[in-house]
Amino acid sequence: MAENIVQRLRDEIENGIVTNQFAPGDRLDEMQLAKHFGVSRTPIREALMQLGAIGLIEMRPRRGAVVVEPGPHRIYEMFEVMAELEGMAGSLAARRHTDTDRTGLLAAHARCEHSANADDADTYYYDNELFHHAIYTASHSSFLIEQCTALHRRLRPYRRLQLRVRNRMKTSFSEHGGIVEAILSGEAELARTLLRQHIAVQGDRFSDLVATLSQREAHSG
Missing domain, CATH: 1.20.120.530 (GntR ligand-binding domain-like)
Known part of the structure; x- marks a missing residue:
């Protein structure tokens, strides 16, 4: 069940990035995303880690997760x-x-x-x-x-x-x-x-x- 939640969150955030809801340079705040999706920060953090692994976001000092969608x-x-x-x-x-x-x-x-x-x-x-x-x-x-x-x-x-x-x-x-x-x-x-x-x-x-x-x-x- 937990894996399905992470997958759903990852897909939702992915869609937000590729449709420009989250633009390159935008910061993805774990707490705001958790509130938006009605979940704890743990599955949000895992979803962001998966997005980082494929290069859609990167973790930056003092800014956290930032959208870096390729052109x-x-x-x-x-x-x-x-x-x-x-x-x-x-x-x-x-x-x-x-x-x-x-x-x-x-x-x-x-x-x-x-x-x-x-x-x-x-x-x-x-x-x-x-x-x-x-x-x-x-x-x-x-x-x-x-x-x-x-x-x-x-x-x-x-x-x-x-x-x-x-x-x-x-x-x-x-x-x-x-x-x-x-x-x-x-x-x-x-x-x-x-x-x-x-x-x-x-x-x-x-x-x-x-x-x-x-x-x-x-x-x-």
């Missing part, structure tokens, strides 16, 4: 690198996957189908995360798994936010179908290409979303 260009660069890493993971998974990997990938794909059909973007995000981790695992490259996992974690708030762009969730799931088929049929280069395109689209969609959020902020200002 859109930096985020786009991270998506570019993520696309290459995921493409490599898909290629290796196509060549190396075991029966256990096949079962795990199909199970993750089925979960994504359920949440996509329910039009539940938040649940789909976490099911989507499991889907991509199933691909990493099937690559059987421990170093690549570490790198993919680390960058996936850093891009987490932006990957979740872009799923709310119109039709992106259904498109994402449709792309998963081709990726699964390529991996399980051993088509390494096709799996690489499809995964690179899958992640690159996320980067493009995020750019569109940034423009939309900027317009919304300008109208509300």
Whole structure:
């Protein structure tokens, strides 16, 4: 239960940062956040530590937690690198996957189908995360798994936010179908290409979303 509370708080604060409710340079006061969310400071502190681990905030002397969101260009660069890493993971998974990997990938794909059909973007995000981790695992490259996992974690708030762009969730799931088929049929280069395109689209969609959020902020200002 405590872990679920921390996750919910982390997600709420993440959303606040990526939608500019908390702007770069803003101080995130533990006591104010605890009062706002109606919780103690302990889960707030844990949520802030997790956000610090992915680079959204940093702890500064005498100021505490401060928002240090990277700019859109930096985020786009991270998506570019993520696309290459995921493409490599898909290629290796196509060549190396075991029966256990096949079962795990199909199970993750089925979960994504359920949440996509329910039009539940938040649940789909976490099911989507499991889907991509199933691909990493099937690559059987421990170093690549570490790198993919680390960058996936850093891009987490932006990957979740872009799923709310119109039709992106259904498109994402449709792309998963081709990726699964390529991996399980051993088509390494096709799996690489499809995964690179899958992640690159996320980067493009995020750019569109940034423009939309900027317009919304300008109208509300």
